[in-house]
Amino acid sequence: MGDADEQNIWVEQSRNGDHAALAALIRTHQPMIHSLTFRMTGSVADAKDLAQETFIRAYQQLDSFNSAAKFSSWLYRIAVNACLDWQRHEARRSRLHDRWGQLRDAESVEAGGDDRLDELSRQVQAALMKLPEKQRAAVVLTVYFGHNHAESAKILGCSETTVSWRVFSARRKLKSLLSNKGGSHE
């Protein structure tokens, strides 16, 4: 992954219409963005769409990026907002569990190997999908991407206290949802 200076150069070149530089930025950040959009949607197809939308929005807003900031955090924010918009505008949530069930087999094969772990993965993602989206975003950023509450607050555009509360509430729900499931995996 390119370092911050290199990425700032790519950003500047992208602003000037250099598609190779933009492609380099996309290539560098696409794994984490796909990961985030998948955790937020529970759907591979929607995660792919939202990952693309994230980079499209990023390009369109590139002039607003402050090079003193961290590009990945700025991109996280766009991705989270894209996911939250997706939740608001699409009446898909009720269908997600069905779709997850349909996708599970194919994705388990893609994930490879351990059936028990695949079942655990399914249970965890299903539990995440039962959280309110803002709580889910807080958990995804803090647990899966290792951001502290202050960093997450910047990405989510809210106060650190709000993030702490969302994480606390989300943990309580997740413990309840997962405490009697997948115990044999441990």
Place this chain on the structure above:
Amino acid sequence: MNNSELDAKLMAAREPVLPADYEEAFPRTVLANLRSATWKKSPARRVWFPRLTWAAATAACVLLAFAVGHWRGRMETGTIPATDSLTSTKLIRETLAMFPNRVRAIVQDERGINLVLSDNDDVPVSPPLYVRICDGEHCSSLVTFSGQEIQIAGQKVTVLADTHGGVILAGQHFMWSDTERVYAASHLKITTKNLGSIPM
């Protein structure tokens, strides 16, 4: 369960592994969408910004759903709107150049322009065929190629080019061409055009 145990369980949950060829093609896909966005800004060619539903990576066949609502009355022929950007040679040529032998269809509807791509480089080179279907409320246009399947009124219909440069839509209970009109759905306006060879 304490927080550490919960975190361990969350972290143990795997994510689906995306195919390497998808990841490889992803930057190009985004750039293609950006190019479409640029087209949108051109007043001469009004192209709608794509809603980014690139469903094709996993599709075994082309299945393009058209919101055709209720169908009554007779099927009519229609005309190609002057603003329909899908008939633009430049758009088609650039799209085909970007994804050689992978473009199954370029679709335009209320949400914008979407590409339907094949997983593999297995779409033979042939003249692009334009199809536009309206049900009175909604219209969808697409450019596809002979032999590709679309869905009309809930039926799978194969789009074919005939030897006279015309277009045939053929399904189990659906047949349409400029001269043959045997169909199950009515009140549809269908317009087709063989766009001929696109110089690359």
